[in-house]
Amino acid sequence: MKSSSLVSNNVTIFEVASQAGVSYGTVSRVLNQDQHVKAETRERVMKTIRDLGYVVNRQARSLAGGKTHIIGILVPDLGTGYIGEIIQGINTELQIASYDLMLYTTHRTPVLEADYVASLAQGMVDGLLLVLPRNPEDYIGILNSRHFPFVLIDHQGIGQNCPAVGATNWQGAYNATEYLIQLGHTRIGFITGWMDLGAAVDRLEGYKAALWAHHIPFTEDLVRQSTFHQLDGYNCAMDLLNQPVPPTAIFASNDVMAFGAMDAVREKGQRIPEDISIVGFDDIPQASIIHPALTTVRQPLRNMGNVATQMLLELLKNPDTPTKRIELPTGLVVRDSCQPPRG
Amino acid sequence: MKSSSLVSNNVTIFEVASQAGVSYGTVSRVLNQDQHVKAETRERVMKTIRDLGYVVNRQARSLAGGKTHIIGILVPDLGTGYIGEIIQGINTELQIASYDLMLYTTHRTPVLEADYVASLAQGMVDGLLLVLPRNPEDYIGILNSRHFPFVLIDHQGIGQNCPAVGATNWQGAYNATEYLIQLGHTRIGFITGWMDLGAAVDRLEGYKAALWAHHIPFTEDLVRQSTFHQLDGYNCAMDLLNQPVPPTAIFASNDVMAFGAMDAVREKGQRIPEDISIVGFDDIPQASIIHPALTTVRQPLRNMGNVATQMLLELLKNPDTPTKRIELPTGLVVRDSCQPPRG
DNA sequence: AATATTTTTGTAAACGCTTCCAAATCCGCG
DNA sequence: CGCGGATTTGGAAGCGTTTACAAAAATATT
Incomplete structure (x- = not known):
């Protein structure tokens, strides 16, 4: 009986109704779990529905029901x-x-x-x-x-x-930054996302707040505006690393930019995490499969x-x-x- | 006028018809690019449609038209x-x-x-x-x-x-295997996908054919049945590497299993590609971002x-x-x- | 100018359902 | 046994289209 719905094409409530010996209105009521149907009738109709492999026509239903x-x-x-x-x-x-x-x-x-x-x-x-x-x-x-x-x-x-x-973007960025600070980092680069997105702004603010809380002066020199894309992450990281006094850690506003940053670090011949620490944001599935596995802020x-x-x-x-x-x-x-x- | 369709909610062909001074049938004909409408009438109706911000009701259309x-x-x-x-x-x-x-x-x-x-x-x-x-x-x-x-x-x-x-799975696998052979590999491990999928079978066959063409004996010892999942790729690779005479290259039937294999190689303290070569299949976006970037068979x-x-x-x-x-x-x-x- | 032909337009009948209203049935109780 | 109220059921109307058919208008033909 299972697949009869696939076989028979156009069973309507009318056929179900006549088979079950009730009116189509009653069938509709059963279909919509209306309480005003006698239990016994409901049973009979449901059995017929199953037997005939009836499937409700969504178009009709929404036309009528809105x-x-x-x-x-x-x-x-x-x-x-x-x-x-x-x-x-x-x-x-x-x-x-x-x-x-x-x-x-x-x-x-x-x-x-x-x-x-x-x-x-x-x-x-x-x-x-x-x-x-x-x-x-x-x-x-x-x-x-x-x-x-x-x-x-x-x-x-x-x-x-x-x-x-x-998600608590601010808090996440704060915690991640604080983690880096507690590891001993003081020059922490930050790569933003699209700044027209509130989430990106919040992450930057969380980063700033953590620096502030630990009395580390904030400087624009360590921040790069970016776009959430991997390639831009790469470019920004490159830029950050080419400074006279480069950061010892980079916090990217999402994981794919962190991947880009990792590429940049390697291209500079440096190692992760020995020379540069990297943190991402999101915890997309790839974050755990990349090597080294990425420390990141998990969004649920x-x-x-x-x-x-x-x-x-x-x-x-x-x-x-x-x-x-x-x-x-x-x-x-x-x-x-x-x-x-x-x- | 652009967003009027968002503002006005329930304009039907009847309203359009009366506004345009034609019957609803004619409106419908215009809507369905029926040729039997005088050009001038069509114009008038289309203008009205635009003015009123009419949008066809898909439910009704499919109920009627199928x-x-x-x-x-x-x-x-x-x-x-x-x-x-x-x-x-x-x-x-x-x-x-x-x-x-x-x-x-x-x-x-x-x-x-x-x-x-x-x-x-x-x-x-x-x-x-x-x-x-x-x-x-x-x-x-x-x-x-x-x-x-x-x-x-x-x-x-x-x-x-x-x-x-x-995609030409057989050919892709053949080429990749041949590439490894030409690099000098003769012990090439192979990790399959779900063998109930034709694509997986074809890839295995392509691998076998390439070995055969280059007079390298095929042995089951170098093949592991798997599931297209990363973790299983890891396990199979581990198993392969733990053999008395391990392979010098591993060809995984898709990229995520190749990622798994990479993890396994690293866990054994070996390097890619110095100690073990890895090839994947698919060329999903991550294949190019992982490190080292994965050599793989690209599916379009x-x-x-x-x-x-x-x-x-x-x-x-x-x-x-x-x-x-x-x-x-x-x-x-x-x-x-x-x-x-x-x- | 009248008729035949073609093009254009109007209208009714579906499409398969929900929902409202009225009719039928049931129940308990005096 | 009969009545009132509650429960259950039947059937009509309507949702917004498409489409087949018929009617009307325009055009061509003699």
């Missing part, structure tokens, strides 16, 4: 596994709630981003998960005014209070996906759930890329 | 960037054809796989892209008998001829996504396009993980 049971997710790309992890988290929750996932990648094109959001919000999906959005200012206002449910992942929101889940990516999805589903169920921003804790993962400075 | 303009993609996971690359390729094509993408991850649970396929084929999507399917036998027959359009990516199909795109993943999508779209447009299987060429990417054996 809900699609699809949620959309907008991501910048799928390159690094960073997004992949988040999606796994989202997926788990969605599966439980039996929602479907519509995936859109923007490749960081703001135009696309706004367009997608426009047409999605038009009824294609019930809610939206926006991962690492680049220019949400363009549309968040509109989504809000239309009361369209959405949750931001890894973005601070934009002044207005929107539902969002992020999967968990962020879980939580964001739960928030969105809650929002769908109960639209006036108060808006909240959740920050999941980050944690320092100590591996092999750091040690006290030489001498 | 097509969803959504294609489904079934992937095992999103962990390694391998799938991510393929998805990028798919996405590009889909964007051009303005189809939407529904993503399902199976985590390699055969049950899920079959269930998904069942309900998807039920009308949720117009076609299916099956990436690296594990047990397609369970449902390919049924899909075929229902004439449901699908394309396999990175799978050999199952005897029957189904549309599929793959993005391209495979492109081609598969084009095939599927063609199949949708013209259901009796003859079935074909396309094999895209692989190529050896020489980086830093190999050198001639010592001594």
Whole structure:
């Protein structure tokens, strides 16, 4: 009986109804777990459904009911596994709630981003998960005014209070910097992410705060503005290392830039961690497979996906759930890329 | 006018029709580029559509027309960037054809796989892209008998001829093995993937063929059956290295197992490539960032996504396009993980 | 100028479901 | 036994399209 749903094509509630000797309204009620059905009738209908291999037509259901049971997710790309992890988290929750996932990648094109959001919000999906959005200012206002449910992942929101889940970026950067300081480092290079992203700013601030707390003067000479990309990480690290008095440690604002920094260090003929310590941020899967394994600040990516999805589903169920921003804790993962400075 | 579509919520063809002074049928015809509309009328309707910010309701359209303009993609996971690359390729094509993408991850649970396929084929999507399917036998027959359009990516199909795109696995493995042989290696370890996947078998066969062509005796002692996972790659490599006469090179059937092998080599206190050469397969993004950069057989993943999508779209447009299987060429990417054996 | 032909437009009937309202059935109790 | 209220069921209407068919308008033909 299992695969009969694949075999028989177009069973409708009408066929189920006539087979079970009830009206189609009753079948619909059973399908929607309406309480107003006699237990015995429900049983009979469910059996018929199984026998006939009936599967509800989602299009019809959403036309009639106004809900699609699809949620959309907008991501910048799928390159690094960073997004992949988040999606796994989202997926788990969605599966439980039996929602479907519509995936859109923007490749960081703001135009696309706004367009997608426009047409999605038009009824294609019930809610939206926006991962690492680049220019949400363009549309968040509109989504809000239309009361369209959405949750931001890894973005601070934009002044207005929107539902969002992020991580304690500041604290993570603070802890990582402090770890390096406690190892004895005082000249710690820092490579930022896109500074238009709140997370990148927070990480820089955490770094500064840790220096400050340990009475180490902050200097712009040790900071390089970058883009979260590996190659830029490489270039910035190179630049940092070419200074008259180079840093003894480099803290990159994400893991792939840390990988780039590692390349730079090696190209200068120096060793990690003996000559230079490296710290990353994110703890993407590759961080533990690279050699030496990267010490990094772990973001609970999967968990962020879980939580964001739960928030969105809650929002769908109960639209006036108060808006909240959740920050999941980050944690320092100590591996092999750091040690006290030489001498 | 740009964002009016976001502002106004429920414009239907009826409103457009009355605004434009035509019947709703005509609007529908304009929407579907039906030729039977006077040019002037078409213009007027299109203007109204723009003015009102009308957007077609996809649910209604597919209920009536039978097509969803959504294609489904079934992937095992999103962990390694391998799938991510393929998805990028798919996405590009889909964007051009303005189809939407529904993503399902199976985590390699055969049950899920079959269930998904069942309900998807039920009308949720117009076609299916099956990436690296594990047990397609369970449902390919049924899909075929229902004439449901699908394309396999990175799978050999199952005897029957189904549309599929793959890569020249045999040739790639042959070339990589030959490369090692030409460097002077004669004891070349080989770590397989899941042997229930055709691609894995082909790679093993390519390896064997190259040995044979160069009169190097094949021995099971140098082959380990594995699973495409990093940890298993590590274990198999360890096992290989612990033999009385260990290999001087290891060829892993994919990159992440090669990463695992690298870990094993290092743990044995040996260096890459000085003591042991390593070759992978796939050329996922990480292969070039790991240190030493991995010599590997490049699969044109993005391209495979492109081609598969084009095939599927063609199949949708013209259901009796003859079935074909396309094999895209692989190529050896020489980086830093190999050198001639010592001594 | 009248008819035949073609092009364009209007309309009704699906598509498969949800949901509301009214009708039927059931139950307990006087 | 009959009545009121609660529970259960049936059926109509509507969701926003597409599409087949018929009607109307435009054009060509004699």
